[in-house]
Amino acid sequence: MDSRAWDDRYRTTDSVWSPTPNLFVKEYLANLPVGRMVDVAGGEGRHALWFSQRGWEAENFDFSAVAVGKSLERAAELSLGDRFHGHVAAADSGQDFLLSPANLVVIAYLQIPADGLAAAIANAARQLVAGGTLFGVWHARENLTEGVGGPQDSRVLPTLAELSAAFSAASLIISEIGLRRREVSVDGVAHEAIDAVVMARAPEIVTCS
Numbered sequence: 455m456d457s458r459a460w461d462d463r464y465r466t467t468d469s470v471w472s473p474t475p476n477l478f479v480k481e482y483l484a485n486l487p488v489g490r491m492v493d494v495a496g497g498e499g500r501h502a503l504w505f506s507q508r509g510w511e512a513e514n515f516d517f518s519a520v521a522v523g524k525s526l527e528r529a530a531e532l533s534l535g536d537r538f539h540g541h542v543a544a545a546d547s548g549q550d551f552l553l554s555p556a557n558l559v560v561i562a563y564l565q566i567p568a569d570g571l572a573a574a575i576a577n578a579a580r581q582l583v584a585g586g587t588l589f590g591v592w593h594a595r596e597n598l599t600e601g602v603g604g605p606q607d608s609r610v611l612p613t614l615a616e617l618s619a620a621f622s623a624a625s626l627i628i629s630e631i632g633l634r635r636r637e638v639s640v641d642g643v644a645h646e647a648i649d650a651v652v653m654a655r656a657p658e659i660v661t662c663s
């Protein structure tokens with residue numbers, strides 16, 4: 455889907471996505487020290503809003519102007535002031551973040567073909583502080599056959615091998631990569647979705663004495 459199609463989707467209803475953070479974002483990132491974070495393909499901004507409410511300076515970076523506009527409205531309602539920024543731009547276009555360099559980048563459910571995704575990961579990696587964190591979560595390729603929900607086009611469902619290659623090519627150090635199951639309710643019935651999760655960090659700068 456291009457940005458206009460996403461804009462149309464975001465215009466259809468007040469909240470396309472749950473306003474609460476993804477459970478893996480909470481599990482992996484809740485205890486990080488406060489800093490500057492960028493939510494790449496952040497949509498309505500649930501993660502940037504969550505971090506900003508917790509004292510972080512946060513940027514919602516998404517190519518849908520409608521989604522970013524919604525996040526800015528919500529940030530104003532929450533009186534987040536200059537701790538929240540909206541940025542309309544494509545993740546795979548090499549654009550600088552407003553909050554570059556960042557301590558943390560989150561990429562949640564950016565379901566695009568592997569080459570664009572690798573470009574988005576590389577762009578995020580080059581804008582992390584030394585030792586900064588890049589956390590990503592995707593509907594996994596396995597979700598197509600074993601899980602529920604999410605896109606039904608295998609080209610936008612990354613494999614762990616594709617993710618590992620993209621993170622390594624961006625010189626990131628992977629501390630954890632794997633498939634995680636997430637309970638979802640469909641018409642009141644519990645099912646499982648299968649997500650791919652990657653936790654990684656930028657290399658530390660080594661100084662010679």
Ligand SMILES: C[S@@+](CC[C@H](N)C(=O)[O-])C[C@H]1O[C@@H](n2cnc3c(N)ncnc32)[C@H](O)[C@@H]1O
Nearest residue numbers: 460471495496497516517518544545546562563
């Ligand atoms: C499934 S939504 C996820 C939104 C948000 N990360 C969340 O978890 O609530 C995917 C988002 O990716 C955005 N997106 C898709 N392709 C993009 C691209 N090339 N650059 C920036 N944003 C993109 C869409 O506008 C949409 O907001």
